[in-house]
Amino acid sequence: MHSTNDIRRTFLDYFAANGHAVRPSAPLVPYNDPSLMFVNAGMVPFKNVFTGLETPPAPRATTSQKCVRAGGKHNDLDNVGYTARHLTLFEMLGNFSFGDYFKERAIELAWGLVTGEFGLDPERLLVTVYHTDDEAFDLWRKIAGLPDDRIIRIASKDNFWAMGSDGPCGPCSEIFWDHGPEIAGGPPGSPEEDGDRFVEIWNLVFMQHMQENDQIIGDLPRPSIDTGMGLERISTVLQGVHNVFDTDSFLELIQASEELTRTKAEGEQQASHRVIADHLRSTSFLIADGVLPSNEGRGYVLRRIMRRAMRHAHLLGAKEPLMHRLVPALVGEMGAAYPELPRAQALISEVLEREETRFRQTLDKGLRLLDEATDDMGEGARLPGETAFKLYDTYGFPYDLTVDALRPRGIEVDRAGFDEAMAQQKAAARAAWKGSGAAADQELWFDIAEREGSTEFTGYASTEGEGRV
Ligand code: ATP
Ligand code: MG
Ligand code: MG
Ligand code: MG
Numbered sequence: 001m002h003s004t005n006d007i008r009r010t011f012l013d014y015f016a017a018n019g020h021a022v023r024p025s026a027p028l029v030p031y032n033d034p035s036l037m038f039v040n041a042g043m044v045p046f047k048n049v050f051t052g053l054e055t056p057p058a059p060r061a062t063t064s065q066k067c068v069r070a071g072g073k074h075n076d077l078d079n080v081g082y083t084a085r086h087l088t089l090f091e092m093l094g095n096f097s098f099g100d101y102f103k104e105r106a107i108e109l110a111w112g113l114v115t116g117e118f119g120l121d122p123e124r125l126l127v128t129v130y131h132t133d134d135e136a137f138d139l140w141r142k143i144a145g146l147p148d149d150r151i152i153r154i155a156s157k158d159n160f161w162a163m164g165s166d167g168p169c170g171p172c173s174e175i176f177w178d179h180g181p182e183i184a185g186g187p188p189g190s191p192e193e194d195g196d197r198f199v200e201i202w203n204l205v206f207m208q209h210m211q212e213n214d215q216i217i218g219d220l221p222r223p224s225i226d227t228g229m230g231l232e233r234i235s236t237v238l239q240g241v242h243n244v245f246d247t248d249s250f251l252e253l254i255q256a257s258e259e260l261t262r263t264k265a266e267g268e269q270q271a272s273h274r275v276i277a278d279h280l281r282s283t284s285f286l287i288a289d290g291v292l293p294s295n296e297g298r299g300y301v302l303r304r305i306m307r308r309a310m311r312h313a314h315l316l317g318a319k320e321p322l323m324h325r326l327v328p329a330l331v332g333e334m335g336a337a338y339p340e341l342p343r344a345q346a347l348i349s350e351v352l353e354r355e356e357t358r359f360r361q362t363l364d365k366g367l368r369l370l371d372e373a374t375d376d377m378g379e380g381a382r383l384p385g386e387t388a389f390k391l392y393d394t395y396g397f398p399y400d401l402t403v404d405a406l407r408p409r410g411i412e413v414d415r416a417g418f419d420e421a422m423a424q425q426k427a428a429a430r431a432a433w434k435g436s437g438a439a440a441d442q443e444l445w446f447d448i449a450e451r452e453g454s455t456e457f458t459g460y461a462s463t464e465g466e467g468r469v
Pocket of ligand 4: 174200202203
């Protein structure tokens with residue numbers, strides 16, 4: 001069997017053998033982009049290289065980059081535990097050409113790895129190209145010998161990448177694996193594409209244009225390549241399973257939570273074990289990279305993920321804090337590839353335990369309130385926003401925790417009502433400051449907070465645009 005650790009190695013070795021400099025993963029908190037919550041793709045640490053602000057470390061590079069998608073533009077948090085392919089923390093394997101090779105070589109290298117080194121059955125692979133990218137279409141036909149019906153033209157923005165409204169941009173090509181007809185889902189571009197049958201394993205970006213104000217203004221003199229392959233997704237394929245949580249590295253973590261809670265990852269409890277395993281990874285890596293739980297910005301995203309996991313631990317009947325007791329299993333699994341993990345192990349355990357001890361003081365009461373409030377609700381009902389806000393304000397329930405708790409019963413939460421209650425509380429706080437004859441600079445503070453938006457919102461409110469930190 002290919003272990004996840006072996007697959008990471010194989011990828012990096014393959015690109016090293018093809019002239020790429022192997023670079024370490026950058027920390028999750030981006031050093032070069034204050035507008036970005038967390039590094040969410042392998043190219044992020046190279047942004048300034050692609051724009052020409054920094055000199056490339058080498059003409060070609062390869063990395064396994066830790067990524068978090070739990071806030072800002074890419075937020076997969078709500079999917080975790082419920083799809084077969086989404087994680088909040090995952091590793092993105094990538095190869096990069098900084099004005100060196102371009103489309104043809106990128107496709108050759110990708111196809112060579114998946115069908116050669118990894119030995120995947122070409123019959124079960126299909127690719128997408130941007131609808132106007134005839135060049136990529138022809139290259140896939142020529143290099144991979146794919147029939148026309150397995151090179152799917154996609155017109156949506158999904159298949160066109162841009163760094164921002166100004167900067168390099170270009171068409172994408174995504175490589176999909178067909179997990180087989182027994183799994184629900186349709187090919188990319190079809191109405192059923194959201195299922196788990198056809199899973200995107202690799203995304204190639206062909207950076208070839210320059211844009212300004214979202215308009216292409218010309219071609220780059222030296223086009224570049226940026227690719228990203230989900231390590232956990234390719235492990236799923238190579239290990240002959242159909243769900244990222246069934247791969248070797250997750251099985252270790254799930255086994256640990258099964259033992260500690262004396263439950264099985266089956267039936268209703270399966271999602272809880274999966275959520276806990278995923279959230280253990282993302283929270284531990286975030287703490288190792290210097291993020292601590294707080295009520296704003298990055299720290300609040302961390303707190304949301306932690307508390308979401310902690311409710312699932314509670315669901316499994318854990319009588320004591322659970323998360324910190326899983327840390328040794330994680331360090332055993334990933335500590336060799338990510339030495340920052342064993343280095344921060346004591347801190348990670350301490351932060352997790354303290355947060356869980358603290359949250360458990362209000363969790364029970366909050367859940368009781370939630371039960372009472374939804375007692376007579378059926379599927380399709382809506383929890384009033386004020387109740388969700390009370391849970392947030394009094395019991396420390398992040399909004400998405402409440403959403404997650406009601407999800408199995410098909411009950412929704414009134415988001416607008418929640419926002420409204422939050423705004424009202426802010427207004428009341430502001431009035432109170434005024435009433436007490438607050439100094440002008442305190443008023444100024446409220447002005448800024450209102451104009452810039454509450455930092456508490458940034459973690460989950462913004463689905464369009466990166467959350468501000
Ligand atoms: P999807 O359409 O499946 O959500 P994506 O197009 O958003 O994926 P990219 O931004 O292209 O993903 O990222 C590159 C690769 O990283 C993907 O091809 C996939 O293999 C992997 N990946 C993306 N998001 C996740 C996630 N939440 N968990 C695990 N792997 C992921
Ligand atoms: Mg996505
Ligand atoms: Mg995609
Ligand atoms: Mg993609």
